[in-house]
Amino acid sequence: MATVSVPPSLLLSGYAHNQYCSISLVFPSSRAVLPRSLGAITCCAVDPSSQVVASPVSNNGWAATERTEIRLGLPSKGRMADDTLGLLKDCQLSVRQSNPRQYVAEIPQLSNLEVWFQRPKDIVRKLLSGDLDLGIVGFDTVSEHGQGNEDLIIVHDALDYGDCRLSIAIPKYGIFENVNSLRQLAEMSRWTPERPLRVATGFTYVGPKFMRENGLNHVSFSTADGALEAAPAMGIADAILDLVSSGTTLRENNLKEIEGGTVLKSQAVLVASRKSLTERKGVLGITHEILERFEAHLRAVGQFMVTANMRGSSAEDVARRILSQPSLSGLQGPTISPVYSKGGGEAAIDYYAINVCVPKKALYKSMQQLREIGGTGVLVSPLTYIFDEETPRWRQLLSKLGL
Numbered sequence: 001m002a003t004v005s006v007p008p009s010l011l012l013s014g015y016a017h018n019q020y021c022s023i024s025l026v027f028p029s030s031r032a033v034l035p036r037s038l039g040a041i042t043c044c045a046v047d048p049s050s051q052v053v054a055s056p057v058s059n060n061g062w063a064a065t066e067r068t069e070i071r072l073g074l075p076s077k078g079r080m081a082d083d084t085l086g087l088l089k090d091c092q093l094s095v096r097q098s099n100p101r102q103y104v105a106e107i108p109q110l111s112n113l114e115v116w117f118q119r120p121k122d123i124v125r126k127l128l129s130g131d132l133d134l135g136i137v138g139f140d141t142v143s144e145h146g147q148g149n150e151d152l153i154i155v156h157d158a159l160d161y162g163d164c165r166l167s168i169a170i171p172k173y174g175i176f177e178n179v180n181s182l183r184q185l186a187e188m189s190r191w192t193p194e195r196p197l198r199v200a201t202g203f204t205y206v207g208p209k210f211m212r213e214n215g216l217n218h219v220s221f222s223t224a225d226g227a228l229e230a231a232p233a234m235g236i237a238d239a240i241l242d243l244v245s246s247g248t249t250l251r252e253n254n255l256k257e258i259e260g261g262t263v264l265k266s267q268a269v270l271v272a273s274r275k276s277l278t279e280r281k282g283v284l285g286i287t288h289e290i291l292e293r294f295e296a297h298l299r300a301v302g303q304f305m306v307t308a309n310m311r312g313s314s315a316e317d318v319a320r321r322i323l324s325q326p327s328l329s330g331l332q333g334p335t336i337s338p339v340y341s342k343g344g345g346e347a348a349i350d351y352y353a354i355n356v357c358v359p360k361k362a363l364y365k366s367m368q369q370l371r372e373i374g375g376t377g378v379l380v381s382p383l384t385y386i387f388d389e390e391t392p393r394w395r396q397l398l399s400k401l402g403l
């Protein structure tokens, strides 16, 4: 049996036959690797008369045809995992996993969709390699591991969890005591090519890019997988560039953020491969459905439905009073319907029932305004979904795709 060294993208099965070794190589995904791979095979062939023949494989199914299933990557563990499943559940998309150590699952409501649980950075990498079509990760992960690749398209940029920011932080003490902005940090005369500002970070793509774009020329980077906040006190770095959410870790390690030092703000996003959206059958349709569900749910979570009765001479009279209050304008405007009561044997209209959507934050103010204009019997209930005629993000997506 001869040993042949081949690129990792190839599957090798070989057997010895007289003096020659015949090998078959199966291309699991992109045909684009073919010319490169053939080059590699020819390079390692011992005999110049060896022949390299490429033909489609049709015996084992998976390699012969392009996959037809659509793949969605979800974080397998860590901070984003539970909230991601929670969001999908809230959108009536239940992820069915037969056991927690299995990395593939399904969502019965979305046929032909496979869910693959992966580490966040691998979701981005696999979108780029064509092994996933859609994914949910933090925007920071897309920025760092997507490295500006135009194949990645953010379909929904604000899924409302995983909020954090990527920030530069420096010690509160010593030479940095009076440094409070990026400009002051950049202007410190001590940074030179021989003794640059040493930054510890896991963000080795966006970090250097941000420094270059902000005129910090003498900077060096070191990297570690976690607990970066220890690096300045250990003397390993002058500053760190890491994710911050509550700010507790910085505080507990005597570090501070500085003005202008926020590289990016992040939250969970739905991201897709442009190539999949435009070339793989069904991806655009499933993306539309997921996006609609997300938008309808996320729009609704910020609102209450308020119902009240109001005395009035006509629906227009009630509408006028409601619209005079800034917190009661609703989505398109209030819905007003007559309340019929029995008065002297005839159906009489003294009251009108009004329905209005109110932002949660403005609930109490809305209540007060309703009372001021004669509202009684105010009922407040949660909203589950608000489906619009068309989701604004869908239109944006189509325009990004040039459709």
Ligand SMILES: Nc1ncnc2c1ncn2[C@@H]1O[C@H](COP(=O)(O)OP(=O)(O)OP(=O)(O)O)[C@@H](O)[C@H]1O
Binding pocket: 077, 078, 079, 080, 119, 120, 121, 137, 138, 139, 140, 141, 162, 163, 164, 243, 244, 245, 246, 266, 267, 268
């Ligand atoms: N305080 C925070 N620190 C780190 N990440 C946060 C924070 N708050 C929200 N996030 C989000 O969670 C994501 C990180 O999740 P997690 O730490 O579980 O995975 P990970 O660190 O990317 O995975 P790995 O273990 O492979 O490094 C970040 O990419 C970010 O979007």
Ligand SMILES: O=P(O)(O)OC[C@H]1O[C@H](OP(=O)(O)OP(=O)(O)O)[C@H](O)[C@@H]1O
Binding pocket: 225, 226, 227, 228, 229, 242, 243, 244, 245, 246, 247, 248, 249, 250
């Ligand atoms: O602002 P805070 O709410 O304190 O959160 C920020 C911290 O959380 C993350 O670390 P993580 O908990 O993932 O540990 P690690 O650094 O060891 O990976 C991040 O790297 C910060 O260290």
Ligand SMILES: [Mg+2]
Binding pocket: 226, 227, 228, 229, 242
């Ligand atoms: Mg940390």
